[in-house]
Amino acid sequence: MTEGLRERKKRATRQRISDVATGLFMARGFDNVTVAEVARAADVSVNTVFNYFGTKEDLFADRQDEVVEQAPRVLRERRPGESIVRAFRRDYLEAIETRHWRYGLNEGSHVFSKIVNDSPALTARMREIAVAQEETLARALAEELDAHPDDLTPRLVAAHLLGTTRILSERAMTMMVAGEVWERIAPMLREQAERAFDLLESGLGALGREPGGGEPSGGEPGGGERGGGGPGGGESGAQEPPA
Numbered sequence: 001m002t003e004g005l006r007e008r009k010k011r012a013t014r015q016r017i018s019d020v021a022t023g024l025f026m027a028r029g030f031d032n033v034t035v036a037e038v039a040r041a042a043d044v045s046v047n048t049v050f051n052y053f054g055t056k057e058d059l060f061a062d063r064q065d066e067v068v069e070q071a072p073r074v075l076r077e078r079r080p081g082e083s084i085v086r087a088f089r090r091d092y093l094e095a096i097e098t099r100h101w102r103y104g105l106n107e108g109s110h111v112f113s114k115i116v117n118d119s120p121a122l123t124a125r126m127r128e129i130a131v132a133q134e135e136t137l138a139r140a141l142a143e144e145l146d147a148h149p150d151d152l153t154p155r156l157v158a159a160h161l162l163g164t165t166r167i168l169s170e171r172a173m174t175m176m177v178a179g180e181v182w183e184r185i186a187p188m189l190r191e192q193a194e195r196a197f198d199l200l201e202s203g204l205g206a207l208g209r210e211p212g213g214g215e216p217s218g219g220e221p222g223g224g225e226r227g228g229g230g231p232g233g234g235e236s237g238a239q240e241p242p243a
Contacts, residue, residue, distance in 0.1 A: 014052045017042045021059040026111060030060060030119040057125040060115070063101075068132045070102050071162060072140035084141075088161050089197035092168065096189055099182065104169045105189075110176040130166070134158050164196050 020042040024033045035056050039046045053059050061067075071088075078087035095103045104113070116122045134155075141147070141154035168189060175185045199207075 010052075013044070013048070017044060017049055017052055018059060018062045022062075025060055025115055030056075030115050030122050035059075057121060060122060061125055061129060064129050064132075067102070067129060068136050071133060071137040071158075075137070075140050075144060083201075084144075084157070085161070085197060085200045088165070089193070092165055092193055092197075093190065096186055096193065103165055105172060107182075110173055113173050113177065130162070134162050137162060160200060164200060168193050168196060 017038065021033070021038045024038060024041060035049055036046055038059060039049045042049070049059070053062070058064070074087050074091045075084060078084065082090075092103060094100070095105055099105050099107060101109065116126055135158075138154040138158040141157055142149075142151070145154060147154050171192065172185050172189050175188075176182075
């Protein structure tokens with residue numbers, strides 16, 4: 001359906017308010033800017049700001065809906081025969097190559113990270129978004145896998161996948177804040193991502209076991225060498241989460 005003039009105007013107004021707010025937050029910090037100042041700079045009323053954004057935090061996290069729906073999209077759009085872990089591996093590696101914002105790898109993202117870290121309110125909002133991401137992915141996985149309501153597999157898989165991408169991005173962010181150039185960060189991040197997703201695919205069953213070591217009496221937590229382990233299965237070569 002073609003977007004009408006009214007919808008275009010509303011979208012443009014929302015974007016202008018968001019852009020103005022972002023500029024003010026970057027210049028002065030989130031806690032040092034009021035909604036009234038955003039409204040004045042955007043040449044709208046305070047009521048208009050709240051018509052488009054429910055809270056001040058929403059002005060900063062204006063893409064939160066896209067962020068929350070990102071992981072289910074990766075799940076839905078995986079290629080024929082591609083496993084769940086493989087799809088997330090591919091998506092993350094593609095984001096490294098393009099420096100896409102969806103994983104916080106875009107240029108200037110360390111500035112946004114500092115704004116968040118300097119604001120308790122934004123830090124709390126980012127935690128809420130992370131919880132929403134995990135819950136949304138878990139629901140999508142439960143539907144995809146036709147899981148029983150008591151089955152914890154969707155929640156466990158969601159936690160593993162999103163925890164992996166979050167930790168990888170946090171490592172990249174730490175390096176950016178320290179002044180490292182992307183040309184040095186990207187190769188390290190690709191290597192760490194490959195290792196991390198290899199671990200998800202092979203499972204945790206053999207982790208820490210000495211080469212040639214025998215199976216402890218009663219097996220390891222998680223099911224030993226075959227069939228158990230983490231969301232990916234047992235040792236290297238075992239099954240991944242159901243595709």
